[in-house]
Amino acid sequence: MECQNYNISRDVERENLNLNPLQRGGILPKEARKALHDFGDGYSVCDYCGGRLDEIAKPSLSGFLEDLAKFLQVDDVRTTHGARESKFAVMHGICEPADVIVVDGNAHYTTHLAAERNKLEIVEVPSSGYPEFKIDMNQYKKTLENAIDEYGEIKLALLTHIDGNYGNLSDASEFGKICSKLGVPSLLNCAYSMGRLPIESNKWNLDFVVGSGHKSMAASGPIGVLGMKHEWGETMLKRSPRHVKKEVEMLGCTSRGAPIATLMASLPHVIERVNKWNEEVNLSRNFVSQLEEIDGITQIGIKPTNHDLVRFDTPILHEISKFHPRKGFFLYEELKSRKIVGIKRGQTEWFKCSTYGMTKNQRDYIVDSFKEIVEKFNK
Numbered sequence: 001m002e003c004q005n006y007n008i009s010r011d012v013e014r015e016n017l018n019l020n021p022l023q024r025g026g027i028l029p030k031e032a033r034k035a036l037h038d039f040g041d042g043y044s045v046c047d048y049c050g051g052r053l054d055e056i057a058k059p060s061l062s063g064f065l066e067d068l069a070k071f072l073q074v075d076d077v078r079t080t081h082g083a084r085e086s087k088f089a090v091m092h093g094i095c096e097p098a099d100v101i102v103v104d105g106n107a108h109y110t111t112h113l114a115a116e117r118n119k120l121e122i123v124e125v126p127s128s129g130y131p132e133f134k135i136d137m138n139q140y141k142k143t144l145e146n147a148i149d150e151y152g153e154i155k156l157a158l159l160t161h162i163d164g165n166y167g168n169l170s171d172a173s174e175f176g177k178i179c180s181k182l183g184v185p186s187l188l189n190c191a192y193s194m195g196r197l198p199i200e201s202n203k204w205n206l207d208f209v210v211g212s213g214h215k216s217m218a219a220s221g222p223i224g225v226l227g228m229k230h231e232w233g234e235t236m237l238k239r240s241p242r243h244v245k246k247e248v249e250m251l252g253c254t255s256r257g258a259p260i261a262t263l264m265a266s267l268p269h270v271i272e273r274v275n276k277w278n279e280e281v282n283l284s285r286n287f288v289s290q291l292e293e294i295d296g297i298t299q300i301g302i303k304p305t306n307h308d309l310v311r312f313d314t315p316i317l318h319e320i321s322k323f324h325p326r327k328g329f330f331l332y333e334e335l336k337s338r339k340i341v342g343i344k345r346g347q348t349e350w351f352k353c354s355t356y357g358m359t360k361n362q363r364d365y366i367v368d369s370f371k372e373i374v375e376k377f378n379k
């Protein structure tokens, strides 16, 4: 068989400012780039394996997992292949088909798919709707109580800590309190928070926390994190009777190459950056107020924002697209010509973006570019 030479390269990150929220938290620091190079080969962390991934001493996966558990305030922690696989594993481990779980109305699609693949029924906690889309904890409590009344037992309650559409921060501590009072196991989806802001799992009284290495922990994907209270270890980390060292829900071993090596190498960087979260939030708020100086650009979601992912309604850009010869593509093309990427081609009615980790100059440059584009075409 003949096959072309896939001479792949990626200029997006190197030459442009990338506003795509999906990309901002996964940028590797130099230590992780070196690890990626050194551990790029297949099973690269398995040279000295004695049968258990989490017990490997060289490189020190065991030490890394201990540090990670401390960082998240959990008793036990494992890596998975992504936040979705962590959610799937919990649902698979503690629920039976046809069981009912409760999830917030801002849940990520992967929460729904994890539940569907486990054949679970979902009861949804509605958000407050436009323009805040807030998940109110009184509403969560009411929905959970009603679900218990209607279905008897609720096997799992899930809350999206920061949702991927509006960047709304939900009250994890209140969620933990509600769930433990009602005796329902709790899972906090921290895909957009773990690695960006502090996660205090024990203090918040959570049973499970899940994270995403490639989304928020400066790691090459795919890699996820699953932290839990000790009492769940027996179920979630149960060993195979046939392969006595192997944990069944983890299918024996999870990430075993570059993804875990980069996650490990980035942990000190991530621990440090989490301490600067308040500064990031202030920079994000400043970015929002500067963009809102443009007539026809308004942030939606909770205000002021508590996250770097922010969503804007942009009727002014939509108006321009109606008479611009490039129609809806004008915004993407104008931004690209200024080396700014990450807003979807053709999108003008609204967009979401993030400036996480950018310098003040870069953020100012982005704001100025938007102002310039609107001024240029808004006649």
Ligand SMILES: Cc1ncc(COP(=O)(O)O)c(C=O)c1O
Pocket (backbone or CB within 6 Å): 022, 081, 082, 083, 084, 085, 108, 110, 160, 162, 163, 164, 189, 191, 192, 211, 212, 213, 214, 215, 223, 224
């Ligand atoms: C809130 C939220 N949860 C989960 C995920 C999925 O994360 P992963 O790719 O690690 O499965 C995403 C990805 O966009 C997300 O935004």
